[in-house]
Amino acid sequence: MAFTFFFRDLPALHAVRDYVIPEFRKNRYINVWDAGCAMGPEPYSVAIIFKEALGYYEFKRLQIYATDLDEESNEFGKILLEGTYPEETIKRIPKDILRKYFSPNNKPGYFKIADEIMHCVSFQKHDLRTLQPIRGYFCLIVCKNVLLHLSESERINVIRMYHKSLVYGGFFVTEQTQKMPKETEHLFKHMTPNVQIFQKR
């Protein structure tokens, strides 16, 4: 099982709230790609951040495409689509958010995420090494704790693919320890030093 949990990186989620949402909230389509989503806590955390900031009709225009290699016999997609998670994965969620979007499940120690959050996330199997984007016109691509699994040249090619798949002014977010390779630096503007959030030039 891949290591992941809800609200894993609060500064990155706040950067999405502060940079991405103001830029794209009025868009007709707000498409987000969460690449290497594991069992879903990350795309669902992103969905909650959008839900908290957007109006009712704005939120209806959000679609999060969550993808993963899914080598563990469709386990990731299955868990993500059930939306039921053990208590240890939700410990970092701020209490007010937890009360709003999670309810205890029949299974003791498990919590179910709200339907309105589940409905804006879809899952598909995808290997980043193919360098084939699942679609284009993304406002945001989140790829955290995944690129470290690739070789340096694969990483550069994947970031080039992300650049092509974003709309002009779209954002790419990765983990704080993942540095932007010098080969792709010119393609993006780094928005703030404490989060690896980059805007497409």
Ligand SMILES: C[S@@+](CC[C@H](N)C(=O)[O-])C[C@H]1O[C@@H](n2cnc3c(N)ncnc32)[C@H](O)[C@@H]1O
């Ligand atoms: C540590 S988890 C990160 C999960 C989540 N992004 C987070 O930060 O909490 C890494 C995930 O990357 C996925 N992954 C690794 N190589 C991949 C590839 N070539 N294409 C797609 N997903 C990949 C793994 O299957 C795993 O689910």
